[in-house]
Amino acid sequence: MSALLGELARAPEVQLGSAWEHVLGPGAVVGRFELLREIGRGGFGIVYEARDRELGRSVAFKAIRAGDRAALQEDRLLREAEAAARLSHPNIVTLFDAGRCEHGPYLVLELLRGETLADRLTGEPLATGEALRIGSAVAHALAHAHAAGVVHRDLSPGNVFVCGDGRVKVLDFGLAHAFGRRRISGGTPGYMAPEQWRGAPEDERTDVYALGVLVYRMVAGTLPFPDDAEGSATASPRPAPALHVPDAPALGALLARMLAKDPVDRPRDGAEVAAALDALRTGPARTP
Incomplete structure (x- = not known):
């Protein structure tokens, strides 16, 4: 997570949100994840139920919208993000993975019903x-x-x-x-x-x-x-x-x-x- 955030902090400014809009939809494939259906959206991102084609499990795929890029350059914030990614508790949704493709960053989380x-x-x-x-x-x-x-x-x-x-x-x-x-x-x-x-x-x-x-x-x-x-x-x-x-x-x-x-x-x-x-x-x- 800290490596991903560091990469995002150094990357040139792009409109990640608009880039995602042309990709997201049932049947789309991002990396090893096949999107099945949209299950929620907000200012932070759009969430899809997805299938991990390698592990054969259902997950929540969250495509991240663009935010305030300057905030990513704060060392304290990067350390806190790394700690948040390591949180493991029965009452906190599990973060399985984080990545970046040509359309923007994404998170892969536990799928909740x-x-x-x-x-x-x-x-x-x-x-x-x-x-x-x-x-x-x-x-x-x-x-x-x-x-x-x-x-x-x-x-x-x-x-x-x-x-x-x-x-x-x-x-x-x-x-x-x-x-x-x-x-x-x-x-x-x-x-x-x-x-x-x-x-x-x-x-x-x-x-x-x-x-x-x-x-x-x-x-x-x-x-x-x-x-x-x-x-x-x-x-x-x-x-x-x-x-x-x-x-x-x-x-x-x-x-x-x-x-x-x-x-x-x-x-x-x-x-x-x-x-x-x-x-x-x-x-x-x-x-x-």
């Missing part, structure tokens, strides 16, 4: 036990990444996948940022921490804030600061509205800490949040 949390949250709020289960899984993924020095920076329902068998996987750990994908001030509006709106340094507590918003939305059915596309409510001193959860009374206090405007007042990292959520799951709200 199910739906994103964003798809699941289109209806009623989740049961408290289910919200705690998903939140705990995401927290354990963050704990593993934070221990390796990797910060997600863009945790949102679109980057959390709930598999058909109930497993929870976090997507795009550090890779969107590594490939030069510069989001508005660094994250997804609604899930961005105050320091991201200010353009201040980000660390593990930025992910803690985003996870707090995630759990809040799963339980309450709404964001703590809805319709805050410009970040004014998030950046203001006003705290997030208190959340009272009858079947998990301590959850409201934990979320208040996770959504603290000052990072110093939040839990330090994913490991601290995972321990707190696991403790809550042992109470009455635990899912059978």
Whole structure:
């Protein structure tokens, strides 16, 4: 991964996104991968279900769109991308391979069956036990990444996948940022921490804030600061509205800490949040 990113950083500027558009489609072959069908797309890239013709397995093939090339020249970013590529945890999607062809860079990832949390949250709020289960899984993924020095920076329902068998996987750990994908001030509006709106340094507590918003939305059915596309409510001193959860009374206090405007007042990292959520799951709200 580090060698690939170094090559991309030195390569002349080209419109990789437009180059991919003429190639992608069912039946196309890129290297040893045959594309079968499109399964998702976004600002970071387009994802296809594909078949690895050498190993005979189904994979997710993600064609990377062009990003901010200057970002690839940061040594710290390259080191973090290399660490992200080595992450191995049951709650983080597995990266099998990375490569580059004449049309641009691509990633080959574990193929998941199910739906994103964003798809699941289109209806009623989740049961408290289910919200705690998903939140705990995401927290354990963050704990593993934070221990390796990797910060997600863009945790949102679109980057959390709930598999058909109930497993929870976090997507795009550090890779969107590594490939030069510069989001508005660094994250997804609604899930961005105050320091991201200010353009201040980000660390593990930025992910803690985003996870707090995630759990809040799963339980309450709404964001703590809805319709805050410009970040004014998030950046203001006003705290997030208190959340009272009858079947998990301590959850409201934990979320208040996770959504603290000052990072110093939040839990330090994913490991601290995972321990707190696991403790809550042992109470009455635990899912059978």
